[in-house]
Amino acid sequence: SQKIEQNSEALNIQEGKTATLTCNYTNYSPAYLQWYRQDPGRGPVFLLLIRENEKEKRKERLKVTFDTTLKQSLFHITASQPADSATYLCALGVGTDKLIFGTGTRLQVFP
């Protein structure tokens, strides 16, 4: 069956450290993958998009990798801050602009 798995448990890290979130998928062949941030009770906010032929993408303190052989994406936040605390969702781009979302990983950054 088709599955997208993100760390179901919360990730707790200290301010200043690098947070690494994982997204694994099975039985999908996504043309691209996106990462979103979601705060409680609010809509997801787009962060980064990476295509199947790209290995890595960066934006300020964010870095995403995409390994289509391992069927995995890693999302890194360097020099993390308490304001980075939120739930992070990965989403696979399949079909015609359709996104399939993972269940998300809750990140908590402590001062």
Place this chain on the structure above:
Amino acid sequence: DSGVTQTPKHLITATGQRVTLRCSPRSGDLSVYWYQQSLDQGLQFLIQYYNGEERAKGNILERFSAQQFPDLHSELNLSSLELGDSALYFCASSPYDRTQYFGPGTRLTVL
């Protein structure tokens, strides 16, 4: 502010009733997506419209229907409501680059 608006913000209704959720996409975006987010299910894709035409369907129940009007706003109709339909309903719009911009959501409570 994503530029996507949704009304109403909150909706409380009884089982068996019918409700309509409304979404106005960002100016210029032709694609509109509807998602349901409940605590135990994550963000589930329901349906996509592109310039008035249905483009993709996800896990949308037969009791639910949607449409996109010539001015590009969209409505999601939920009928014969059940307790399990209580959730956050998000609308998103997208330009050509596949980024999705989410609205603030409508919180539906079915009593």
